[in-house]
Amino acid sequence: MPRREFLFLQGLAGPFFSRLGQALAERGHGVHRVNFNGGDKIYWRGPNAVDYRWGLGRWPSFLTALLQERGITDLVLFGDCRPLHEAAIAVAKRLGLQVHVFEEGYIRPDFVTLEAGGVNGHSRLSRDPEYYLEAARALPPMPQLGGLPSSFARRAWEDVSYNLASLALVPLFPGYRTHRPWHILHEYFGWVLRLLRKKAETIRSAATLERLEASGKPYFVFPLQLTDDYQIRVHSQFDGIEPAIELVMASFARHAPDGTVLLVKGHPLDNGLVDWEKRTLAIAARLGISERVFFLETADIDIIVRSAQGVVTVNSTTGTLSLRHGVPTIVLGDAVYDIPRITHQGGLDCFWTTPTPPEAPVFDAFRSVLVDRCLVHGGYFSEFGLAMLVAGSITRLEAAEAPLPVMRLVGSTRPQLAAIATQR
Structure with missing residues (x-):
């Protein structure tokens, strides 16, 4: 496969993006990452990470310079409606990059959504029933796929560790604002009450x-x-x-x-x-x-x-x-x-x-x-499900149309990045 340069933004709390990045690197691709908070930082185990410490206003300029410096071809993220991701997708599309959006599966359980361009209301999927009848005729019969394990306890632990790291490392990321409407400690208070009421x-x-x-x-x-x-x-x-x-x-x-x-x-x-x-x-x-x-x-x-x-x-x-x-x-x-x-x-x-x-x-x-176009068999919350998800995602990412890399500027863009970082 021709080498591609993947830039990862925020993923679901947990190790999935880190493992996917490692697998892509092992296959000869360039892998890069932007951390926006402490949770992003502790869950990324790969190289080429940069910490973004400022607010939404500087983000498009910073990202544009970063894309040019790294020669990025593909943007990978979870959820296309987070304000940081919305802005990033607009920049990526303007520059002609391929955008890969992960989400929870359109069909659950045991499937994860991976779609080019956008998901849910931003999806490019047709709403014409005849399109699906015609397209399905060219596909093999649906395989009978077994169920995958999934642990709620694991999901809870990964969420808690991610958010506690975010709180602990706030001084490193003073400009970060979560996309969630509740303060995380307020949310966890609600969860404690709900667990007490569970019986x-x-x-x-x-x-x-x-x-x-x-x-x-x-x-x-x-x-x-x-x-x-x-x-x-x-x-x-x-x-x-x-x-x-x-x-x-x-x-x-x-x-x-x-x-x-x-x-x-x-x-x-x-x-x-x-x-x-x-x-x-x-x-x-x-x-x-x-x-x-x-x-x-x-x-x-x-x-x-x-x-x-x-x-x-x-x-x-x-x-x-x-x-x-x-x-x-x-x-x-x-x-x-x-x-x-x-x-x-x-x-x-x-x-x-x-x-x-x-x-x-x-x-x-x-x-x-x-299933053929935008679902991957796998899951986020078990080792077996993660392994399947990484393997299936690699296949889908490498099969996507390879865009031309962003035109690298003559010389390094680090002075530009530094200038953006000091803007008021």
Whole structure:
């Protein structure tokens, strides 16, 4: 393979980017890194790292000079909506670089998204069902892939160690501002409270499921998403999850047939700082549908959606799960799988009475193309999953079209970088 120069920005908390960089270097590629905080610094084990210590304002100029100094061909990052990453993608596209964006998988578990240019609402994937039917004809049958181990304890430890290092090394990175809306210690306080409530949450959720089963009533599922997730903040018309709850429940109250139930499911990674059960049931009481709204904090979402009349989502990956089971699904935001003949296209109010199920051949074609074009089999939170993810990512990165490297300036750009660093 021709040598390429990869510049890594922020990744998911953990060793994945470092291991991917090491593997690329072993294959003869140039590997570079920008650290923005202490967590980035402790998790990068490779060479050619530079610490960026200033704010967003200087970042485009600094990055442009760095790209020129290193002759970078490819930019690698996790999540394309972080302010630092948004600015970097704009610079990279202006200079003609290839941009590779990692994310959690469009299809979960056991897949990670790796897409050129952007993901989710920024994806270049077609929304034409005929495109997928045609493209899938040229693909081999989908392989039967085994499940991969994943450890929540490992995920939690990597997140905690990353953020504690960020706090400890604040003096080295005075200009860094996190993309997260909560201070990390505030978030961890919420997690501690949620862990203390876990047993009670499990008992309440089991009782709710028993009550639902005993009622024999048909139900719809509305899985909540994290209110601070960019899927909500950028890729939908909502500025948080609460307005979405209001909209869905008001429509359900007006249009859902008598005798149907709305099952609202809390997000498993919610930090517990907001009592979404209390808020949801308060809205239900105000709308006069308290007896028709159930809230679950803890449950297996796969089992729940299989028997549902339909699933309402802003743009959660739960949508691909329900579609795989043939359950009618409506998307209220922007999602790569919101495609005619796959998702319900008739609007929310009529979804409760005449939900449109997915056409299995179209969804199967979409899934095949998705796996072929922008999914990697692997995971972030086990050694086995990481090894598979690194190997699959290498294949995908090397197969991507190789751009021309950024034109190197005559001489070193270090004086430029130093000048930018001292700007006020």
